[in-house]
Amino acid sequence: MTDLFEPATFRTALRAWLDENDLTPPDDHSLDAHQAQHSRVLRALYDADWMRYGWPVEAGGLGGPMILRAIVGEEIVGRRLDEPGPYSMLEVLTPTMIDYAAPELTAEMVPRLLSGQETWCQGFSEPGSGSDLASLTTRAVLDPESAGNRWIINGQKVWTSFAQYSHRCILLTRTGDADTPNHQAITAFFVDVDTPGITVRPLQTMHGVDEFCEVYFDDVVVDSSRMLGKPGDGWRLAMDLLPYERSTCFWQRIAYLYSRLDALVDAVKTELGPAADADLGAAYLALHTLRCRSRDTQHRLAAGQKLGPDTSIDKVLLAGAEQQLYDTVRDLLPGAVELEDTEWRTEYLYSRAASIYGGTAEVQRNIIARRLLDLGKE
Structure with a gap:
């Protein structure tokens, strides 16, 4: 071994x-x-x-x-x-x-x-709390009849990937009172999705795959043993989780994008000319830059370093590389995106969300500017 x-x-x-x-x-x-x-x-x-x-x-x-x-x-x-x-x-x-x-x-x-x-899912975003996660309103309150052993949860989550297939959900809720600062009032739970009061509704997306869902919580009872950390630890948990969502989970996605670049080369190899060569080369360079960055992140994590705002760089590079690859597909395979019902069309449409999911490109650039480059808020 x-x-x-x-x-x-x-x-x-x-x-x-x-x-x-x-x-x-x-x-x-x-x-x-x-x-x-x-x-x-x-x-x-x-x-x-x-x-x-x-x-x-x-x-x-x-x-x-x-x-x-x-x-x-x-x-x-x-x-x-x-x-x-x-x-x-x-x-x-x-x-x-x-x-x-x-x-x-x-x-x-x-x-x-x-x-x-x-399968598990992640209950973070809400209709009014996407990029501003600290403003979430899904609330958990102690059941007064449980001697502190149960919590009752009410609220709504959205953009919850694969919730319709999930058995459990890592869920962020608000537990503090009106005087508790936002970041200190968030608590995380590990919730069984088949608990009475939970309703999952898939969302129709433009790429035709109902990956995302709305999830409703109506008087959902959760045992205190399912709390992750302590009351008020939810914000810290989220800040620890999001760097993984913006970095290490990309390693396999990069491999997938390389496989799609190979498929594109196969599709156009009999028609290659200087312009196509340049477009394919640019797409490859963007992917290779992303993979080099991701490799560095993997090794920093393996060395015991804690991931943090630096993973926003990984996220920006992923969004740029993914969208550039599928823009190249659109340019080199005329009609494959606009006129044909193919994998290319579905993937092109999904790639438009690469600069949104996991934190928008604008938010990531703000993090890089403020927390890595110390450029201030303006």
Whole structure:
């Protein structure tokens, strides 16, 4: 096992295993099929231990450097065995559970996520609280009849990815009174989505995939043991989670984008000319710059450094590279986006959101300017 902790050895062994085990997805591009394939792939990887490397033993893992998790994601998504959206939730939500949940809850729940037995979602954004997360209004109050053992939650979340498939939700609520400062009044819970009072409604999007949902909470009762951290720790949890959402979960998405660049090259290789060469070269350069930055982030995390506002750079580079790639598709494959019902069209439309999801490009640039470059608020 120790030899497998060396990244190059690990990648070679994983590739050999993938070559010997057929995880080819069905020829079905529906969201239902993607979710079924996601669970299938994780189950196979977990049973063969690949999904356990890089995670701590107390969470059901086998230990080893965190970069091993990135290698698994890159190989799986780069081969198109799983989609980057569902897979990315592992790198966003699992570290949060490990850092904030009670040890016994972590030990019970994390293996369910890593093995594909369950899907989880993230209940942060609200109709009036997107970029201004501190203004959220979903409220949790102690049940006066529970002797402090239960909370009652009311409110609404939106843009909740894969909520219709999720078994659990990491949920931010407001628990302080009127005099509590916004950042100190937020508390996180780990909520079962099948709890009475929770309603999930998928949202129709322009790219035709109902990935996002509205989630309503009407007198939802949650046990105090499901609180993540202490009352008022929700803002700190969010600030710890968001850097993962803006960095490490991109490693597999970058592999996916490289695979789509290869597909584009194959589609136009008989028609390549100087202009097409330049466009493809620019798209490749944007992706390579993003991957170099992401690699640096992976190694900083593996070295024990804490991720923070610097991950806004990763997010800006991702949005730019993804949109540039699909702009190149539109330019080099006339009609494939505008006139044909193809994967290219769906992915082009989805790429328009790359500068919005996970924090808008404008917000990320403000973070870079104020917190990294110390340029002030103006």
